[in-house]
Amino acid sequence: MGSARTAEQRQSRERGAVALSQRLRFGQFPEPQDGLRFLTSRRHEAHAKKSDGDITAAIRESEQWQEVMVPVLEQWAERRRRTKDGSRLKPGPAPMYSPEEFEVMELYRRVMGATSYRATVERLSGFGTHRDRRLLGFDQERQAIRRGEPITFPGVPSETAMSKYRSDIGDDEREELWSRFLTRLRRDYAALSDDDASRIFHLDGTHVRVQGQAPIVDPNTGEVVNDGINPRTGRPAITVPDGGYIPPFRKGTKGGHGFTLVPLLDNRGVPVAHAVERIHEAEKDIAVNVISSWAAELRPHYPTNVVRVLSADSGLNSPRVRIACRNAGIIENLHPVSHGDAPESRRRADDYDRMRWGIAGTDAFKLNGHRELVPMCGCGTPTIARQAWIGKLGKAYTRLKGTCSTCGETVTLTSGRKRRAQNPDSVVRKSYRDPELSADLAAGNPLTYNDPMSLQYGAARFSRGEGWNGALARRYKLNNKRRRFRSRRQVELETNIVFSIMVSLAIAGREHEAGAVQQQLAA
Numbered sequence: 466m467g468s469a470r471t472a473e474q475r476q477s478r479e480r481g482a483v484a485l486s487q488r489l490r491f492g493q494f495p496e497p498q499d500g501l502r503f504l505t506s507r508r509h510e511a512h513a514k515k516s517d518g519d520i521t522a523a524i525r526e527s528e529q530w531q532e533v534m535v536p537v538l539e540q541w542a543e544r545r546r547r548t549k550d551g552s553r554l555k556p557g558p559a560p561m562y563s564p565e566e567f568e569v570m571e572l573y574r575r576v577m578g579a580t581s582y583r584a585t586v587e588r589l590s591g592f593g594t595h596r597d598r599r600l601l602g603f604d605q606e607r608q609a610i611r612r613g614e615p616i617t618f619p620g621v622p623s624e625t626a627m628s629k630y631r632s633d634i635g636d637d638e639r640e641e642l643w644s645r646f647l648t649r650l651r652r653d654y655a656a657l658s659d660d661d662a663s664r665i666f667h668l669d670g671t672h673v674r675v676q677g678q679a680p681i682v683d684p685n686t687g688e689v690v691n692d693g694i695n696p697r698t699g700r701p702a703i704t705v706p707d708g709g710y711i712p713p714f715r716k717g718t719k720g721g722h723g724f725t726l727v728p729l730l731d732n733r734g735v736p737v738a739h740a741v742e743r744i745h746e747a748e749k750d751i752a753v754n755v756i757s758s759w760a761a762e763l764r765p766h767y768p769t770n771v772v773r774v775l776s777a778d779s780g781l782n783s784p785r786v787r788i789a790c791r792n793a794g795i796i797e798n799l800h801p802v803s804h805g806d807a808p809e810s811r812r813r814a815d816d817y818d819r820m821r822w823g824i825a826g827t828d829a830f831k832l833n834g835h836r837e838l839v840p841m842c843g844c845g846t847p848t849i850a851r852q853a854w855i856g857k858l859g860k861a862y863t864r865l866k867g868t869c870s871t872c873g874e875t876v877t878l879t880s881g882r883k884r885r886a887q888n889p890d891s892v893v894r895k896s897y898r899d900p901e902l903s904a905d906l907a908a909g910n911p912l913t914y915n916d917p918m919s920l921q922y923g924a925a926r927f928s929r930g931e932g933w934n935g936a937l938a939r940r941y942k943l944n945n946k947r948r949r950f951r952s953r954r955q956v957e958l959e960t961n962i963v964f965s966i967m968v969s970l971a972i973a974g975r976e977h978e979a980g981a982v983q984q985q986l987a988a
């Protein structure tokens with residue numbers, strides 16, 4: 466088959482896609498959304514004319530903060546006032562700032578996108594932020610300025626006070642508290658997520674790189690090769706013991722020492738679940754955990770019994786990711802071939818176009834490598850029907866039906882009922898004795914590489930998903946350069962605070978939208 470023929474095929478396929486997109490019937494599938502903005506973007510906030518102080522104060526006043534954070538923060542305040550065994554009050558003056566005030570500072574720091582506490586104190590001490598100081602209750606002078614400390618406003622907790630607080634409470638407890646806060650926010654957000662935008666998910670990992678050294682393990686011997694003493698500092702060379710390592714790539718902008726953050730985003734860019742793992746862990750495995758944790762913790766709070774769609778790049782194409790999706794009531798929009806423009810991807814896509822696999826039980830149709838129906842009658846493009854539903858146990862099912870409108874041949878493929886077979890290449894009935902992982906879930910999933918509906922979900926992933934990790938880097942600086950994290954706990958704490966801000970903004974945005982709809986109805 467020459468390349469001319471392939472170009473011709475591609476053209477006819479594109480014409481077909483255009484014709485189809487005008488009469489796509491989404492049925493049980495969510496409708497792809499155009500013109501949706503991230504509820505988490507700076508632009509959205511600017512539109513609402515909110516300063517960093519406004520956002521921080523609004524989160525502090527929220528019922529979620531009052532109900533989840535405040536009771537624990539009050540316990541911590543009591544603990545800090547007492548001696549270690551708790552039997553009596555510490556002598557001397559009580560701490561000048563409460564744990565709640567320290568956590569408000571930590572929140573403000575992430576809202577303003579600062580990577581250091583010092584930058585936060587300096588900004589909040591400045592002339593331009595007196596309104597923020599008042600909003601956050603730091604506008605009254607409390608401490609005398611000590612010699613040797615940078616000059617800051619004497620009502621803003623100093624770096625020394627903050628580091629004392631951090632070491633008193635510890636990363637573990639703080640991370641757990643922020644994690645509980647985030648979970649509560651996500652549940653409340655889920656209860657507001659009753660539209661198609663919240664049924665379309667994207668999953669795309671990003672590297673959170675650290676300045677220190679994680680253990681580097683020799684893949685052949687399994688031994689750590691970089692432990693010992695750093696001659697420059699005289700301290701252990703490994704400073705991030707629970708971090709991971711992969712050799713740097715893309716001119717050193719990816720890889721190295723650190724962690725991988727895998728967020729599950731809805732179509733508004735809201736991170737509804739996530740996981741942080743060592744940078745060398747397989748993204749597929751992390752994805753399985755993220756999807757499963759969403760299903761266990763969040764799914765019961767969403768409108769039930771609706772089919773959701775998750776798009777991810779070809780790197781996540783694996784039977785285990787597909788099974789995790791189905792178990793969570795999600796149809797995966799996931800392809801073995803990348804949609805990227807690299808010549809290699811294009812060549813591979815063309816190869817998959819040309820493949821022909823038999824389908825046990827019919828001679829009228831075959832599958833190409835993308836698991837798209839190819840009619841053998843030669844009449845042309847068949848009519849495709851896409852079905853999806855949620856079964857009794859909450860799993861997602863999907864079915865692909867092809868009909869030749871000219872000669873009337875039909876075929877129905879139900880995803881999960883077929884497995885791959887070789888000699889000749891084909892899909893055959895999967896018996897109940899075959900292991901679950903042997904099912905070819907892609908066969909019978911209508912969201913294939915060239916499917917116009919799949920393209921619409923995927924387009925959203927490229928314009929939003931790729932942009933999302935960039936926004937995370939620009940706005941919150943979580944993943945833009947190597948950070949000074951010393952442990953996974955610290956990365957998780959940072960992520961929990963940043964994601965709490967995003968979900969809080971999303972809740973406010975959804976409530977605002979609901980209010981606008983109410984007003985329109987009343988008018």
Ligand SMILES: [Zn+2]
Binds near residue numbers: 840842843870873
């Ligand atoms: Zn036909």
